[in-house]
Each structure stands twice: as structure tokens, then as C-alpha cells.
Amino acid sequence: MARRYHITTFGCQMNKADSERMAGVLETMGFEAVEEPDEADVILYNTCTIRDNAEQKVYSYLGRQAKRKQEQPNLTLIVAGCVAQQEGEQLLRRVPELDLVMGPQYANQLDSLLEQVFNGSQVVATEPVHIMEDITKPRRDSVVTAWVNVIYGCNERCTYCVVPGVRGVEQSRTPEAIRAEMEELGRQGYKEVTLLGQNIDAYGRDLPGSKPDGQHLHTLTDLLYFVHDVPGIDRIRFATSHPRYFTERLIKACAELPKVCEHFHIPFQSGDNDVLKAMSRGYTQEKYRRIIDTIRSYMPDAAISADAIVGFPGETEEQFQNTLKLVDDIGFDLLNTAAYSPRPGTPAALWDNQLSEEVKADRLQRLNHLVSQKAAERSQRYFDRVEEVLVEDQNPKDPTQVMGRTRGNRLAFFKGDIQTLKGQIVPVKITEVRPFSLTGEILQPSCV
The missing domain is CATH 2.40.50.140 (Nucleic acid-binding proteins)
Known part of the structure; x- marks a missing residue:
């Protein structure tokens, strides 16, 4: 009987893409996917540490399976992703039944790590590594749309964010490797590709070569032109963008290239300049508004989505009102909102001007109410x-x-x-x- 595996994924699109790659590795090793964790011989939790509740959920899931393992010692328990990277060996101390703790950078090395586990080792793989060009064949959840990673990691140092610590430094894939993966997807019948990066506008900065004027040879804009004519792929999207690096040249390319969808996901996080400065975001709300104005001047009907955080340490009611004003003025099609959650190892978690949970919850509720109103207004145009x-x-x-x-x-x-x-x-x-x-x-x- 075939060995069976189950993957539970928490968090962002990057995590979903990583889970598909790890599922591909497991199937190459002869495992079969099952819906129910209790029927699996290998259980993998691909974790997210952006918010505290995601982390707590992982521990509650793990507790149930750790009990099961005491009765079924052949069960293999894996924690992958950002909580694994952040906690490392502490996870083993907290849940000794775990067999493998692996950071996101090891997704395409799951087979060699499991071999060590099957040979009797308890393995922690969280050291920074160079992500070799990925030849794993993901087991994709859809047969219509697909993720394609173009850059791993992040070099930004936002004061609230754990991502650089858990996903490592920026590592771009070559345009040729990205195009080859897209061509294969086109041959398999996929119609839409979303190019993925934690900070996708940074694409290419780390690749060798630059133009005589000192500009980078490879940018996201260049990549879009390079992959645009891949046969079979009818739609191209990309995420997630950073306002600091979002250029008019990129906007112009999106307007010119028929396959690139008129949808932009550009987190602003706060509508107040002092809060943005405390977050180390590297732009002002005025610059953010100019980006949206430029997008709409090229593509008046473009859909704009974003992320916002309320209740950042020290945020006053007046500063929160600036966020509400930005949301009211721009009118987002979709806005992912969150109350600030202190994350281990980030500067903002140590500041003594934290806001109460009551204030954060109240602001989140007020923002969400406005978001629904504005989204309903934006929907009318359809x-x-x-x-x-x-x-x-x-x-x-x-x-x-x-x-x-x-x-x-x-x-x-x-x-x-x-x-x-x-x-x-x-x-x-x-x-x-x-x-x-x-x-x-x-x-x-x-x-x-």
C-alpha cells in the first residue's frame, strides 16, 4: 500500500506555492495525497508567523498529532515554513515528537531531509542556504492557474515584519529559468500565471550584470516583456509589490502588454507619514497616492488591492484617521487588514508604546466597515x-x-x-x- 501524506498550509501565496513544490517532491518519492490528516503517514504543516494566532493554531494542530504519534511511532511529523525558521530547535523542545523542522528555503530539499529522518535522525534545517535553481515539479492545486516564484527572500527591514529573518535575503531566479517554467505550464494547459515574490519589485537586483548607466540589467519590467509571449499563457499577474520600488516604467509596461492583468496589489500599511517612518517603509502617503494616480492615468479601470495595519505601536487616533482618509480617498477593490501583532525578533515588538488590544480591535472594526463600503462602491462599475x-x-x-x-x-x-x-x-x-x-x-x- 502506498505511503500517504497530508499538507496543511497557513499564510500567504508564497507558502501555498512552497506547499505545491513540497507535495511534488513527496509524490516523486511515491507518496499519495490524502484529505484527512489522520489517514496520513507523513503530516506536514507549512507555517506562517506573520500573526500570533496563526502560530498558536499550528501548536494546537501539532498537539493532536503528537498524541497520535505516541500510539503510531511510524508517523512522520514535519513543521516547515516561517514558524519552523523562527523557532528552530525550540520547536523540538516544545514538541519532541517532531521529526523534521525546516525553513522555507529548504522546500526543494525535502526528499534529502526525509531520507535522514527515515534513517533515524531528528532534523533541523534552518541555516541560510543559497536556493539552487528549482527543478522540483510542483503538485499544483489548480489545473488552470499557477504560481511561479521569481524571487525568494526580502532585504527590507520593516520594523514589524519577521519575513527577512525567516525567508532570508533576496535571491532572484534567472529570466530564462522563469520563462522555461512558464513554457512548461503553457504546454500543460495552464492559462494564468502569477509571478510571486515577497518583494517582487526588487526582482533582478541581485543578478549579475548591469547597464552602462548603472541601471540593473534585470528588472520586473524587463521580465514581463521577456515572458509575455509564452505560448498558451493568456494572463499574467504579479505580487507582492512595494511602493518604494514601484516605477512608472512598470505601470507603462502593464498598460502596453495585453496579457498583464489590470490588477495591482500594493500594500500601504498606514496612511500616516510618521507611522510609515516608524515602520521603516521608505515612502510617504503622498508618494503612495501618486503611484495610484499614475496607475489610474494609464489604466482608469485598474483594480487596486493592498494591505494595512492598524494599532501599530504609538499610533494616535489622529494618525489612524489618516489611514481612514487614504482608504476613503483611494477606494480599494480589496484591502487585507490586520491589527498589529508583535512578532519575535522584530524591533517594534520591544517598544514600550504598545496599544491595548481593545484599541486595536476597535480600529480594525472601523477600518473594515469602511473597506466594505468602498469595495461595494467600486463593485458598482461592473x-x-x-x-x-x-x-x-x-x-x-x-x-x-x-x-x-x-x-x-x-x-x-x-x-x-x-x-x-x-x-x-x-x-x-x-x-x-x-x-x-x-x-x-x-x-x-x-x-x-
């Missing part, structure tokens, strides 16, 4: 319009409907047969709008 929707799956709540995304990354539902429509880009007339999703009717070719 009503009665025809949108191109890439069909990804069946609507789990209504089997008569399929679902997919518009170019602006808005989820859209409409009646249709998943067997015939999956992977197709179809025109859909929008008949109903909600803050974060749409409903419509597919147009027959004669109606278009």
Missing part, C-alpha cells in the same frame, strides 16, 4: 458590463454555477457546466454586484 472571466472551478455552494476571476481579480459566478468551461476565458454579463464578488450570465458567441 454592473451590466461584460467581463472576461477565466473559469477555474465549480461553485462549491451551487453545483449549477461555475466560478472564475475577471482580469481585475474579482470573483465571478455564473450558470454553466464545469466540464466544458474549465480553463476557458468567456464573456460574462454582470447582473449582480457585491462588495467582493459578482454574478452574471455567460454570453453566447452571437451576443458578443
Whole structure:
């Protein structure tokens, strides 16, 4: 009987992409995926440490499986990802039943680490490594859309963020390797690729070679031009962007290249300059507004999403109002919000001007209320319009409907047969709008 594995993924798109790569490694080793952790011989938790509650969840999941391992000693328990990198050997002290603790940089070395485990070792792999060009074949969750990593790690030093500590320094893949992976995806029938990086605008800074004027030879803009004509790939997205490095040249490329979707995810974190300075973000709210204005001057209909933090140490009510004003003025299509959560090893966690949980919760609630209002307003522009929707799956709540995304990354539902429509880009007339999703009717070719 085949050995079975189960992966639970917490956190961001990078973690999801890493999980797909590790699933690919396990299947190459002869393991089969199972839905239920209790049926698996190898259980892997791919963890996130951006917020405290994600970390606590990992420990509660682990506790259950550690008990099971006492009865089934052949069970293999793995913690991968950012909590693994941050906690290292402390995880083994806290949960001695663990077999393998591995940081995100080791995702493509899972097979050799497991060999050590199967030979009787308890392994901790958290040393910084150079990420060799990845030849693993991910077991992708979708057959329509795919992640492609273009840069690992982050060199920024935002005072609230653990990412540089857990994901290491920036390491860009070569344009040729990225294009080769995309060409393979095109051959396999994938229609959409999202280029991924923790700080994707930094792409290419670490690659050798520069232009005579001292400019980098490789930038994200150059990469978009380089991969744009890959056969079979109809849509290209990228995330996550940093306002410090977001250029007009990049915006112009997105407007010029038909496959690049008019959707930009650019976190602003705070609408107050003093808070931004305390966060070490390296830009002002005025600069952020100029970026959005420039995007909208090239692509008036572009969808803008972002991330914001409330309750950062020392944030006053007046400074929080500046965040609300920014959100009100810009009108985001989607905003991921969070109350500040002190993370181990970050400067802001040690400051003595922390705000109370009550203040943070109150501000988060007020921001979320405004976000929903503005998203509902932004959704109105879709009503009665025809949108191109890439069909990804069946609507789990209504089997008569399929679902997919518009170019602006808005989820859209409409009646249709998943067997015939999956992977197709179809025109859909929008008949109903909600803050974060749409409903419509597919147009027959004669109606278009």
C-alpha cells in the first residue's frame, strides 16, 4: 500500500506555492495525497508567523498529532515554513515528537531531509542556504492557474515584519529559468500565471550584470516583456509589490502588454507619514497616492488591492484617521487588514508604546466597515458590463454555477457546466454586484 501524506498550509501565496513544490517532491518519492490528516503517514504543516494566532493554531494542530504519534511511532511529523525558521530547535523542545523542522528555503530539499529522518535522525534545517535553481515539479492545486516564484527572500527591514529573518535575503531566479517554467505550464494547459515574490519589485537586483548607466540589467519590467509571449499563457499577474520600488516604467509596461492583468496589489500599511517612518517603509502617503494616480492615468479601470495595519505601536487616533482618509480617498477593490501583532525578533515588538488590544480591535472594526463600503462602491462599475472571466472551478455552494476571476481579480459566478468551461476565458454579463464578488450570465458567441 502506498505511503500517504497530508499538507496543511497557513499564510500567504508564497507558502501555498512552497506547499505545491513540497507535495511534488513527496509524490516523486511515491507518496499519495490524502484529505484527512489522520489517514496520513507523513503530516506536514507549512507555517506562517506573520500573526500570533496563526502560530498558536499550528501548536494546537501539532498537539493532536503528537498524541497520535505516541500510539503510531511510524508517523512522520514535519513543521516547515516561517514558524519552523523562527523557532528552530525550540520547536523540538516544545514538541519532541517532531521529526523534521525546516525553513522555507529548504522546500526543494525535502526528499534529502526525509531520507535522514527515515534513517533515524531528528532534523533541523534552518541555516541560510543559497536556493539552487528549482527543478522540483510542483503538485499544483489548480489545473488552470499557477504560481511561479521569481524571487525568494526580502532585504527590507520593516520594523514589524519577521519575513527577512525567516525567508532570508533576496535571491532572484534567472529570466530564462522563469520563462522555461512558464513554457512548461503553457504546454500543460495552464492559462494564468502569477509571478510571486515577497518583494517582487526588487526582482533582478541581485543578478549579475548591469547597464552602462548603472541601471540593473534585470528588472520586473524587463521580465514581463521577456515572458509575455509564452505560448498558451493568456494572463499574467504579479505580487507582492512595494511602493518604494514601484516605477512608472512598470505601470507603462502593464498598460502596453495585453496579457498583464489590470490588477495591482500594493500594500500601504498606514496612511500616516510618521507611522510609515516608524515602520521603516521608505515612502510617504503622498508618494503612495501618486503611484495610484499614475496607475489610474494609464489604466482608469485598474483594480487596486493592498494591505494595512492598524494599532501599530504609538499610533494616535489622529494618525489612524489618516489611514481612514487614504482608504476613503483611494477606494480599494480589496484591502487585507490586520491589527498589529508583535512578532519575535522584530524591533517594534520591544517598544514600550504598545496599544491595548481593545484599541486595536476597535480600529480594525472601523477600518473594515469602511473597506466594505468602498469595495461595494467600486463593485458598482461592473454592473451590466461584460467581463472576461477565466473559469477555474465549480461553485462549491451551487453545483449549477461555475466560478472564475475577471482580469481585475474579482470573483465571478455564473450558470454553466464545469466540464466544458474549465480553463476557458468567456464573456460574462454582470447582473449582480457585491462588495467582493459578482454574478452574471455567460454570453453566447452571437451576443458578443
